[in-house]
Amino acid sequence: xxxxxHALACIITAIILSIIGLATNxxxxxxxxxxxxxxxxxxLVITCDLDSASSVVTKLFGPFNIFAPFADFGHRxxxxxxxxxxxxxxxxxxxxxxxxxxxxxxxxxAGAVSMLWCHMFTDxxxxxxxxxxxxxxxxxVKYVVKGIKRVC
Numbered sequence: 001x002x003x004x005x006h007a008l009a010c011i012i013t014a015i016i017l018s019i020i021g022l023a024t025n026x027x028x029x030x031x032x033x034x035x036x037x038x039x040x041x042x043x044l045v046i047t048c049d050l051d052s053a054s055s056v057v058t059k060l061f062g063p064f065n066i067f068a069p070f071a072d073f074g075h076r077x078x079x080x081x082x083x084x085x086x087x088x089x090x091x092x093x094x095x096x097x098x099x100x101x102x103x104x105x106x107x108x109x110a111g112a113v114s115m116l117w118c119h120m121f122t123d124x125x126x127x128x129x130x131x132x133x134x135x136x137x138x139x140x141v142k143y144v145v146k147g148i149k150r151v152c
Contacts, residue, residue, distance in 0.1 A: 002056075003049075003055075003056040003057070005122070005126075006043075006047065006049075006119050006122055006123075007043055007044060009118055009119075009122045010039070010042075010043040010115045010118045010119060011039075011043060013114065013115070013118045014035075014036070014039040014043070014111070014114070014115065017035075017114060018032055018035065018036070021035070027107070031105070031107045032107075034105040034107035034108050034111070035107040035108070035110060035111040036111060037107075037108050037111065038107065038108035038109060038110065038111025038112040038113075038114075038115070039111040039112070039114070039115050041112075042089070042111065042112040042115040042116055043115045044057075045057055045060055045061075046067075046089055046092075046093075046112075047115075047116070047119050048076075048079045048080045048085050048089070048116060048119050048120060048123070049075075049079075049119075050067040050070045050071075050079060050089070051070045051071060051073045051074065051075050051076070051077065051078065051079040051080070052071065052075040053071045058071070067092075070088075076123070080120055080123065082117065082120060085116055085120065086112065086113045086116045086117070089112070089116060090109060090112050090113070090116075094109075
């Protein structure tokens with residue numbers, strides 16, 4: 001699945017979770033801000049795909065890639081695990097932030113974990129669809145979409 005689709009799925013999920021959180025009084029306007037502080041970086045730049053040297057998010061950092069050690073983990077292994085992935089990616093920032101003395105709100109962690117899980121879920125669905133849907137159907141859909149783009 002490409003970067004844009006992951007980001008779109010995560011943003012839509014975050015909006016739905018925000019609405020549910022506000023409607024059920026689990027989030028206030030203040031805690032909603034903290035939730036989105038966790039959502040935005042873990043949707044756009046700190047994703048499970050940091051374990052691939054050819055991913056868009058890895059290339060965003062260029063020569064200043066502080067996440068380079070994650071490329072040794074193997075793609076879709078540690079960082080794409082539902083427990084270890086969030087633990088590693090959030091701990092990468094959480095431990096130094098706590099050591100310096102920053103207060104980390106649970107809503108920030110909830111936003112980050114929900115976006116990482118959304119990324120993993122969309123990967124799983126996309127990979128499952130690739131295995132189930134025949135290649136001839138995928139080619140046909142791409143051909144039709146390409147034809148529609150030419151007309152428009």
